[in-house]
Amino acid sequence: MALDELKIGGMGASRRRVEDNRFIRGKGRYVDDVVLPGMLHMEILRSPVAHARIKSIDTTAAWEVPGVRLVLTGETMAARNLAWMPTLSYDTQAVLATDKVRFQGQEVAAVIADDPYIAKDACSRIVVEYESLPAIVNPVQAQDPNAPLIRDDKENQATNKIFDWEIGDKEATDRAFAEADVVSTVDLHYPRSHPSPLEPCGSIADYDRSTGKLTVYMTTQAPHIIRAAVSLVAELPEHMIRIISPDLGGGFGNKVPVYPGYVISILASILTERPVKWIEDKSGNLISTGFGRDVYLQGQLALRNDGKILGMRMHTVSDHGAFYADAQPTKFKIGLMHSTFAAYDVPAAHLTSEGFYTNKAPGGVAYRCSFRVTEAMFFQERMMHAAANDLGMDQAEFRRVNLVKDDMFPYRTAFGFLTDSGQYGKCLDVALEAIGYDTFKEEQEEARKRGKLLGIGISTMTEPLGAGNSREYDILGIKMFDSAELRVHMTGKAILRTGAKTQGQGHETTWAQIVAHELGIPADDIVVEEGDTDTAPFGMGTYASRSTPVAGAAVAMVARKIRAKARKIAAHLLEVSEEDIEWELGRFYVRGNEERGVTIQDCALAAYSNVPDGLEPGLENVAYYDPPNLTWPFAAYVCKVEVDPQTGVWDVLKFVAVDDCGVRINPMIVEGQIMGGLTEAYAMASMQYITFDEEGNCIGSNYMDYLLPTAWETPGFELHEVVTPCPHHPIGAKGIGECATVGGPAAFVNAVMNAIEHTGVRNVDMPLMPNRVYEALQTGQNVSGMPPVKGD
């Protein structure tokens, strides 16, 4: 008489979300909703220019505004050694500018006042004299020998280059190209984009001199990392810092880095001894916080006439802005870019990377992906598309030939990753079947006759999710494990805490389902809590789709520890030896006598009331999970579009997504993640980018110019599933939150290109805005969003 797992909201149940109960009532609690007694408000004055020396800052008039309590400049910060802070990539970033401003929107001064209106008034009264310097707005300019040195603050920084990095086997790759029948080439730019959660960043710092305790409410996806960073920057002892990350209005990677505003609000609270709230406006968010992408992707495939890939070469040139501030595993300078082509059987590969400083906002964050995997997979699928065309081979067939086969797992990629499992071919077939791939070519021909341009695009992806095993992955030296703490109360109800931090993924719902699956405690009896460093066990936070692969695994492991102890208690209650105890969902019973059993709830009560001798009371535990490997979900996305030849406007006729993310804890939530991800993929392919003019003005500093798709443009998506359980994850799950953002863009782009490549055009850079598509159609020439970049 085991419990029905679906009835108790266990694994596989599309359980409605518990967090919704507050959100739909307008009772969510985001940072800006928090009000503390005596709270002051902070506004930041930002640089209007992209590159300039600061000649003087006059704050006199600002101090005179009634209601102003404090005005801070770089000088004030410098006096306390806070003018600069370390970034998550071993660089430094200005908190408030002292010597120069290095990008438009950089923090120059801050005003703390009774209300934000007054603070804003005072900001506009601060007079800053700038001596303007030439602005560097792309890596080409950055490499110019006569280019001004952006980071003249750093010792041994003679140029604007941040790093040179390479991985792979150059010799083997060169040999492969020597043997190739055909060599295919692409030259792409993945434009600068911004994760742009609707809620901007903000913080409320509350320093209590009497206790020496600093409490900070903060929009952060990684509270514990922030606590460590704050402890380093502010030189406060870690146990005196409490970071609380309440409800987050989306994150998508934007809320991982440490931002100057956080640090300034902390100092402001220390100086005023009052809580200080800083809530960034949308422009501040778009022009100063972590953007994504902005990298040139150049590559070649060595091909045999029969379609077999022999080798792959890739070169990336990335624009990191004025400070190298995007978080990534220490070992890898350009994130996990070398996960490219992990889905295909490629014998030899070589990747070289260059990173540059420019007069743009710092970033290159993992925007809804696992450290640059979006760029890696976009390159992979645009490369595959070009190669198939160069071979004169069918797009699907070319992929089938080269996809890693089911019997090849675990598969070691040319760059050394070990992909764990998958049914790549099956996923592709399901997608092609659903979109009607077989009949498309006739459809396309027939439409051409009527002057209509149809196109179809295929994209497959796999992504190294769940960074990661501590041998390889750390940030600032902190290993990338994660944690869970479970406390089962006397009545069998429980509270679960993890080191992750939900931003809409629904942890409060799904974590409870994992516990229900492991212990048979109904999900509704388990409350989940995250984001408070004083109560949550140490964890690395939520980004790079690591929650389910790492924290989710920790949840399963801690539940198993609890079950192990409960088994001892059960044996005691049933007066048999532990070896004679059997487990079924929610219940222990005596082997051979199913009637004689006790529920997990009985054991919980006994844990506090009737413990066997020698066993410590209570039913609580903590688990730290260090994943043996990354999880490797797979997806096949196929898109069908129609392009209007007169205007270049394109519409999605159908989009099919087949995702294999292993075992699905909550199918409803998994599908929600996929649809959300596909929408961001569509956004990047169609309209969402941030560009700069030659003076370094950010064109895209607000939602009038930085375009996010609405319900009207966004196409519908048809979802299918394939399930290959993850062999090394305790519940067989893989990450899913980002797959669609990672693999989606190439499907849209390949489809549009397929519709217009009869003109001879090979590439149009994203976003595929009507004017670019039209120009390509007219000229048959490639349309690049950015200037050319030097090759290998």
Next chain:
Amino acid sequence: MYPSRFAYDAPTTVAEAVAILDRNGGEAKVLAGGQSLVPMLKLRFASPERLVDINNIKALDYHRLDPDGTLRIGALCRHEDLEFSEIIKDSHPTLAQAAALVADPIVRTRGTFVGSVCHADPQGDWAATMIALDGRIVAQGPNGRREIAMRDFVSGPFTNALAYNELAVEAVIPPAKGKAVGGYLKLERRVGDFATASVAVALDMNGDVVTRAGCALAGVGGKTIDANEAISVLVGKTLTAESIEAAAEAVADAADPRTDHRGSADYKRHIVKTFVTRILSGIARSEQKAA
């Protein structure tokens, strides 16, 4: 984003409003729907000393047809009122089509027709339709009313012909000579985007002959482009492939676009030509059906 300080009046009559404007010698700005002005206040591009909120002048909340077919749109008529208006649905196709394309649905519940005409945004929709329809703006000043022909009303980017002490109280659209046909097309990258290019066409037809032709463009010049003269090549003609081609060419020449991240000047000019052709061909088709 927080506006800087301003004084605020909410008069209930036009006379009061005009008196306040007059008293403040150009330092007061009129607040109607506020869907352009309030964002500018928040960004602090605009920091007027005083706002004169006309939303309490209930007498201005109307749009109606005179017996002779003249359409009158009061200064408090919201975009949405026109979007769902039974009055203009058939009689004014150009307006009806534009109504649904202004900004986004939530903005349309608040923003006003006359307000956006006065705002004279080079990328604005309504000013273009008004020029194409040869409309007039009724301005009330301290010394009474005057009517300003739309072609003289938009005098530059975000600039109109109103004196500082004048309030635009009504937009007037003259009745069609014969049957009114027309259309409005806008290339926007997503709902709520400002027009990359948009085209307003309004024709009066006598049978299958064009008796009056009006056209104006948004997004393709330093101000709303008056293309009435260009499209007048259609007057006295029927809508044929040839006449449509000629008109589209002429209108495209009237455009004065600038190359920017929305597209090259040539592209925008091409879009204008394409849209004019599409609107006119659409009219031709439906006229044939009708006949």
Next chain:
Amino acid sequence: MTSLYEEVPAEVPANVPTRRVTVTVNGEKRTVDVEPRLLLAHMLRQALQLTGTHTGCDTTNCGACTVLFDGRPIKSCTMLAVQADGHDVETVEGLATASELHPIQEGFKQEHGLQCGYCTPGMMMASKALLERNPNPTEDEIRWALSGNLCRCTGYQNIVKSVMWAAEKMRAEGAE
């Protein structure tokens, strides 16, 4: 927003005129002294502590601050608090009764129409206005009506389903 319990700046500038406005919010008369420049969204959030209304952008694009003003949806960050004097405002907090949720709220939960929850109040208020005008909307009509509200998480597909769900339930209730 002066109150007996709130400190005012030491020197209040003489030129700061505040106005007393009385607004009926979710059926309850609320009176506040505001500066003319105070945005309606800020009055709701700060003075009235109705923090369900969010502000997501500066430029009247995102719609997170959508509330019903005399029954019509408006972006409360693009309206002055003084303009609400004597008018009716309905916010997300007014949707549910003590005993039960509004069908739109149920719909969003049932069809997973939200993730981070930040755009949700605005989405629901815009949906309410739609369903009051059009009790039986098509998918396209819903997408069109919600095109003034941005969502970054859900991809809209489930939001459309949520509104469909609510429409059906409201029609059924109406039929009873």
Next chain:
Amino acid sequence: MKLNQSFEVPQPVDQVWDFLGNLPLVAACIPGADLTNQVGDDEYHGDVIISAGPVKLEFAGQVKIASKDDAKKVLVLDGAGADKKGRGNAETQLTIGLQPIGGNTRVNIGMDLQISGAAAQYGRGLVADVTGVLVDQTAGSMKLRLAAIADGRDPMAIDAPKAASGIAIGITAFFRAAKRVFARFFLPYTPAPSR
């Protein structure tokens, strides 16, 4: 952002060149420009008000003669300023070249304008649109004023560019600048009737 304007005037090159030699007068031709004080030879502090509809930007800065080629008759002015409310910075190089055409003169004005800050970010091309009008008006204003000088009319009678023409300029600012200019510049030609 580069903007060009060219027009012909019925005056000989030298006379026009003299005109250009006087910065305040040239400035007086720029709508909304007001030279507040002279800080050195050919260097002035001044304001420029650019306003369109509800938008009003007030730039304060310096303008000076960068180069003056009497032989080639090319004058280059450098201006730089910042909006008084921190909404943007502007740098501009104004190149005015003269070529004789018979007894007449062709005046070629080239303006290279660099705007940064919010003004450029949110501008949506507003700045470009407005500046286009501004350059046209400067040219027109210059033309009128040259004509006035030539036939000794009272240039004060010349209207400032009208608000209706795209830019609502600081009329008073204009006249203040003009007065100073005429006091110094016109006396040699013809006694200012007003005095």
